[in-house]
Amino acid sequence: MLAPRRLLPSLSSLLALEALDRLGSASAAAEELNLTHSAISRQIKVMEGQLGMPLVLRDGVRLKLTPAAREYCETVRATLHELSRASIKLKANPLGGSLNLAVLPAFGMHWLAPRLRHFATTCPEVTVNLSSRLRPFDFGREEFDAAVHYGARDWQGVRYLHIAEEYVLPVCAPKILKQPLQSAEQLLELPLLHLETRTSAWENWFAHHKVKPENITGMLFDQFSTMAQAAAHELGVALLPMYLAQGEIEAGRLVPAYGKPVKASGNYYLVWPENPPARPALEKFIEWVGSVV
Incomplete structure (x- = not known):
């Protein structure tokens, strides 16, 4: 459930605050956002009114963020980054359904990539985004739906589908x-x-x-x-x-x-988190991989 709307500043105010924190001055923030110095100041004042606390220390025309506001900006910046990524995903796949897959570079290039055209034809509504990872990682900290793993079944907290020896x-x-x-x-x-x-x-x-x-x-x-x-x-x-x-x-x-x-000692597996349940795009990919191996 979202917080009350009074605690959700406008996107314009968040952009102004983030730019002020990152660039260090209202003038630089105004230039980047194509606004005036006073417009940046007004956006900050609106946010201060919404949150009921000061966010900047004013020294004449200079604006300097409070320590609490700088900490708040770290979360704001991360949230804006996630919103931007979500927008890029939506634009790249307007039909819905994207899959972020971590692959071993050589296996991804020489084994998986040549077969992906068949998946794209079979499931055109799913966009597969590939990134390289050489070792197991924490799915809770990375934005991946699944990964290609080589070795034994030693990746904790995941489900396995054997791909190849x-x-x-x-x-x-x-x-x-x-x-x-x-x-x-x-x-x-x-x-x-x-x-x-x-x-x-x-x-x-x-x-x-x-x-x-x-x-x-x-x-x-x-x-x-x-x-x-x-x-x-x-x-x-x-x-x-x-x-x-x-x-x-x-x-x-x-x-x-x-x-x-x-024959080497390890095998290739498709792995994905045990929880939460696989999204529809991942379920389609799992079914496809199982049909081509």
Whole structure:
């Protein structure tokens, strides 16, 4: 339930107060809002009358916010930002129904994005907004409806839908390999590239081939895409998922370094909060993902 209308200042007054706080002077606020200095002062006085308390200290024509008003402005600014975002969403999707999805960059680009056209055709009333996130986060603090998660079912307070398994292959620039490798152990003689969020990936791959390296070191990357580029520029061998490696191999930028694709230890999931219940746009997306995997 909303507060009494007498406690809800007009948008004009809120904009004037926020601009005064952010810019530091009534003149600057007036210029940004295309108003006069006196108009800014009048808007503040109207708000003071509504709230029944002073918001500024007046020194001649200068206006300076009180400490309480500056704190109030933090909430005002956040509220105006949310209102602006809501307006952008409405304009982008006038039919209603938007979905904010956090994706892993490489998986989002190479696996999900090519399939989204089918979803857009199937559910044209839903607009999907994509943003990158590399690690789990608190849905209560982020403006996401769902996320793509890799690994185990270790994200607390969410529901899971299995999307895909991951198969990885060591790849490198053609010039790195002077001759084909005869064993997995020979890879230890080459520089190995690592992903920050997959610190045990190489250990797991070597374990699959019955090799127990003492210590694996090498360059560290935060995303698969930059690691793939580093491999293409002859900086080392990258252990890439097949949805990314296949395109690089077909383009001739990378070649398999050794062996066949190996199943990784983690899986891809679509996750969303247990509470509150999924909105209709998310329900449609969940149903669609379940139909294409």
